[in-house]
Amino acid sequence: MKRPASPSIPYRRPRGAARVRTLCLAFLLAVAGVQFMVSPAHAVSAVSVSSTTVAAGETFTIDFTGTADTPRTGAGENFYAGSTDLGSLDAFTSIESCTGNTAPCTEVAEFGPRVPLGDLAGGESFAGSITLRVDPETPAGTFVLRYQLYANGGEATADGPTITVTNTPAEADLDVGLSAQPRVGILVPHLSYTLRTRDNGPDDASGVTVTATLPGGKTATGLSAGCTSAPGTVTCTYGSIAEGGEAVSTFRLPIGLLDIGPVVVTATRTASAPGDPNAANDTAGAACTVLSIALANCA
Known part of the structure; x- marks a missing residue:
């Protein structure tokens, strides 16, 4: 009587054996002086x-x-x-x-x-x-x-x-200055004014307008190009003022026999682009005292 055949049991490699064999092979090759390097992928x-x-x-x-x-x-x-x-x-x-x-x-x-x-x-x-x-x-x-x-x-x-x-919004800080000096005497006595408008930046300014207010409805004479006068005002317009640049205008205020006493003129920036971040220096004034057509002084 034959014994029944024993069922075949498939052989299973212990877990980790393949990894161990690979590591052993790498170790043996390294000992033999063989080196492996991973080539870079397009590091160019x-x-x-x-x-x-x-x-x-x-x-x-x-x-x-x-x-x-x-x-x-x-x-x-x-x-x-x-x-x-x-x-x-x-x-x-x-x-x-x-x-x-x-x-x-x-x-x-x-x-x-x-x-x-x-x-x-x-x-x-x-x-x-x-x-x-x-x-x-x-x-x-x-x-x-x-x-x-x-x-x-x-x-x-x-x-x-x-x-x-x-992206900081563009700005142009305009600094307005006004000074006066008497030109007195028998022939055409007047007060001479110098209006300075400086762009402190950081950007260029365009469409700049500065308006000076005169006393008592007076009208100025001897105006620089770009300036006009109406009773009580002088308006000076500038196409542009570069950052760090300055625009200078002049005008005169005649002195009459009855113009005795204080004369105050104020200049103010009334328009410009881009925005002006500092309104504190947008206005300037000049004060003079007229004692006679032959005598006046200005602060």
């Missing part, structure tokens, strides 16, 4: 920026360098805006200039600018820069500058520095 470019803070309307420059890991046809360095509510980089910047390019630098719609680099051989180095101007109306915000060497599929897009965009 790097960037730096001139500033990580830029005001709307101003520029910043991106410098880039790298080495092509493999031959690349029609290569180009691409730039993007990541992690931002400002939109794609081409939506709020424009190309000011670029270097290292083999063809005109271009904007890739809904992505960002590209610096063409031509054909690159494997191991060939490249370098260049691109200057971008942030649109003046760009709101304050931040974005991560992302970059990629494009060609034959391109390298993996990498994150560069975080750039902060600031």
Whole structure:
């Protein structure tokens, strides 16, 4: 009588045996002088920026360098805006200039600018820069500058520095000054006035108007270009005053036989753009005392 065959039991390798065998093999190869290195995946470019803070309307420059890991046809360095509510980089910047390019630098719609680099051989180095101007109306915000060497599929897009965009409303602080000096005597006695309007910045001013109030409905004479007089006022209008610049106007107030006593003239900025942040220096005055048509003094 035959004994029943014993059921076959499948062989199971103890857990971890494969890992142990792999580690042992690596150890033996290392002892034999064989080294293993993980090859980098398209780590072929790097960037730096001139500033990580830029005001709307101003520029910043991106410098880039790298080495092509493999031959690349029609290569180009691409730039993007990541992690931002400002939109794609081409939506709020424009190309000011670029270097290292083999063809005109271009904007890739809904992505960002590209610096063409031509054909690159494997191991060939490249370098260049691109200057971008942030649109003046760009709101304050931040974005991560992302970059990629494009060609034959391109390298993996990498994150560069975080750039902060600031947008402070334009302002022009106008400082009004007024001085007076008597010109007395028998022939055409008058008080001579000098009106100075200085733009302390930080921006240029336009549409500037300064109005001087005269005493007793008097009308001024000898007015500078851009100034007009009506009974009781002198109005001087300037097309623009550059930041740090100054506009100077003069006019005269005749002295009559009955003009004895104090004479006070006040000048005030009445219009300008952009807004003036400091109203304290928008008004200035000059006080004189007329003793006779031949004698007067001014403070």
